[in-house]
Amino acid sequence: IVFILNIPTSLKDSVISSATNVMDKIPWQSESKDIPDSLVDPSSVMTVEEIKDKLTFTGKSEFTWDQIMEQNYAQLSEIMNIKIDEPKVDNLRRGAENPDEYQRANATLMILSRNQDASSIILTIKQIEKHFNSKFHYPYVFLNDKEFSQRFIDRIKKHISSEAFFETIDPADWNQPDFIDKEKQIAGMQKMADENVAYAKKMSYHNMCRYYSKGFYNHPRMRQFKWYWRFEPGTQYYCDIDYDVFKFMEENNKTYGFTIGLYDIHQSVETLWPKTLEFVEMHPEFVNPNGAFSWLVNDLQNPGKAKYAHGYSTCHFWSNFEIGNMDFFRGEAYSQWIQFLDKTGGFYYERWGDAPVHSIGLSLFENRDKIHWFRDIGYTHSPYTNCPNSDKCSGCEVGKLNDDLKSENCLTNWWNLEMDQSARDMY
Ligand code: GDP
Ligand code: MN
DSSP states (O other): OGGGGGSOHHHHHHHHHTOOHHHHTOOOOSOOOOOOGGGOOTTOOOOHHHHHHHTOOOOOOSSOHHHHHHHHHHHHHHHHHSBOOSOSOSOOOOOOSSGGGOOOOSEEEEEEOOGGGHHHHHHHHHHHIIIIIHHHOOOEEEEESSOOOHHHHHHHHTTOSSOEEEEEOOHHHHSOOTTSOHHHHHHHHHHHHHTTOTTTTOHHHHHHHHHHHHTGGGSTTGGGOSEEEEOOTTOEEOBOOOSOHHHHHHHTTOOEEESOEEOOOGGGGTTHHHHHHHHHHHOGGGSOTTOOHHHHHOOSSOHHHHHHTTTOOOOEEOTTSEEEEHHHHHSHHHHHHHHHHHHHTHHHHSOOOHHHHHHHHHHHHSOGGGEEEOTTOOEEETTEEEOOBOTTBOSSOTTOOOGGGGGGBOHHHIIIIIOOHHHHTTO
């Protein structure tokens, strides 16, 4: 097949060595601009021209986007049906009989929520405790823009096996900044509302997205910690996690872990990409030569979205579950970029989500080998699910992603374009 000649060595090898049905179905046939891993010197600095070249997608496919979607979905189903267990590393930590004796990582389970979310938070915490935290006893941090009620605190505390902190966010970090042009904001929100963009006019939602993009890791309580696991009210966890996921991240040199990859609502991120490119042009030194560039720009399945978003595929890690190292967000590259983004007002004139923001930041400024798909964490945030085929899981349907959501699947792009063979073989 001719197109195989055009793809990078790292991918070519994997296509040939695991010539399964899954790999035969890879629908992209473009000339990929990725540098094979072996040629990347992680300490090298790319020129602006090199970066722009990598961040411009010019590929073509002989398939229609409908066919590509079907193929991607078939591939996703195949991947999800592969029987898995725990990550195949030899350093998983099991906890200790006596919790006081266990050396935890510097980590916390964290959630941003309102007082009225208590019941749905308890639903989720029960599952996190049962499957994970009853073995490790990591502390929780609850963040709120209003003060938590005593009733909220009392109810929650009944369900957790560890320390918990209930914190109020400084209004200066939560509220929209004064420099936002109100007229421009109203016009922007109306434009999105006219196109049925969810939460277009909900002020608190814009604040929330901005806070999760640039605030949470600098909250004084959060600054105590290095690692966080973000969870949300009403989300479901299906699988026993019998090893310490934070230690797993730390000891296997990972920065960020996710479960679900999706396309975004393009109207919400109309200028996020061009603004980012402006920043990158000023600071090419921040771009990681082994970044996850391809999945940010490959538009074969959803060209309309990428066109609207000026070249950003809109693919992102769904951030309502994430496990991450906050040193990355606190670091120079992400910090300077997020401050630049904030000044553009895009969190209010548009509705930039923390998911695409985290995802672009990580994909540009971090080595993609440090981004981990937690295939073994069965998870639902309505309407999407990651349901592994594993004996450790129960209560979800293996491989299910509702049919009407097929076009939203971006996980196969991550698999095909950014995961090397060792990452695919991790489970
Ligand atoms: P969606 O998942 O995009 O539909 O957004 P959610 O409504 O689930 O909000 C994302 C997270 O932020 C959840 O953990 C919410 O509890 C939290 N959240 C959203 N808006 C607010 C708010 O105004 N105040 C507080 N304290 N938390 C919020
Ligand atoms: Mn949610």
